[in-house]
Amino acid sequence: xxxxxxxxxxxxxxxxxxxxxxxxxxxxxxxxxxxxxxxxxxxxxxxxxxxxxxxxxxxxxxxxxxxxxxxxxxxxxxxxxxxxxxxxxxxxxxxxxxxxxxxxxxxxxxxxxx
Amino acid sequence: xxxxxxxxxxxxxxxxxxxxxxxxxxxxxxxxxxxxxxxxxxxxxxxxxxxxxxxxxxxxxxxxxxxxxxxxxxxxxxxxxxxxxxxxxxxxxxxxxxxxxxxxxxxxxxxxx
Numbered sequence: 001x002x003x004x005x006x007x008x009x010x011x012x013x014x015x016x017x018x019x020x021x022x023x024x025x026x027x028x029x030x031x032x033x034x035x036x037x038x039x040x041x042x043x044x045x046x047x048x049x050x051x052x053x054x055x056x057x058x059x060x061x062x063x064x065x066x067x068x069x070x071x072x073x074x075x076x077x078x079x080x081x082x083x084x085x086x087x088x089x090x091x092x093x094x095x096x097x098x099x100x101x102x103x104x105x106x107x108x109x110x111x112x113x114x
Numbered sequence: 115x116x117x118x119x120x121x122x123x124x125x126x127x128x129x130x131x132x133x134x135x136x137x138x139x140x141x142x143x144x145x146x147x148x149x150x151x152x153x154x155x156x157x158x159x160x161x162x163x164x165x166x167x168x169x170x171x172x173x174x175x176x177x178x179x180x181x182x183x184x185x186x187x188x189x190x191x192x193x194x195x196x197x198x199x200x201x202x203x204x205x206x207x208x209x210x211x212x213x214x215x216x217x218x219x220x221x222x223x224x225x226x227x
Binding site: 004009033035040041042043045048058090092100102103104105106107108110 | 123146148150155156157158159160163165166204208214215217218219220
């Protein structure tokens with residue numbers, strides 16, 4: 001079974017803090033993704049990576065950065081957390097190639113910024 | 115550019131009734147289409163996908179979807195709803211130029227006993 005794990009299920013941080021969200025996959029997938037999920041807006045892509053040390057901006061990268069030093073691990077960084085970054089964050093991974101490969105999702109991290 | 119529209123953010127059905135969740139897509143190239151389900155406080159789980167070949171696709175938990183190119187639709191159906199089907203459902207599209215997905219805004223399914 002493919003497994004995508006995220007470091008925390010629930011996280012509470014204060015405004016201005018630096019926040020790290022970690023994601024690890026065990027299927028040797030090339031592609032990894034970070035989304036945020038908000039009611040009525042669905043999933044919005046923040047960043048994705050198709051190889052180690054490679055990253056591409058998604059639709060809403062502002063206020064976020066990412067790091068991929070190892071193939072299995074993809075980190076999302078909030079440099080200075082703000083209340084409008086309170087959300088559910090989902091990590092996903094997929095094999096590379098055509099777009100027919102499904103994405104596998106982690107359980108999500110519900111982040112609250114106060 | 116690719117996009118997905120899910121008609122109806124909330125759908126309620128009685129237990130045992132037909133489930134129909136609508137998804138229309140916009141794509142400049144032949145798409146790959148997916149339905150995912152999300153149970154409360156969990157990640158997304160793949161229900162089914164269309165890549166090529168047969169346009170009627172069967173998935174897990176008795177769900178199926180039909181790709182209709184002329185209507186640019188990929189509606190999800192299940193003949194008889196079960197209480198355990200209550201969840202959020204997302205339709206997604208990707209194309210052959212990579213693995214980026216475009217998700218709809220989701221449909222919350224309520225099953226009434």
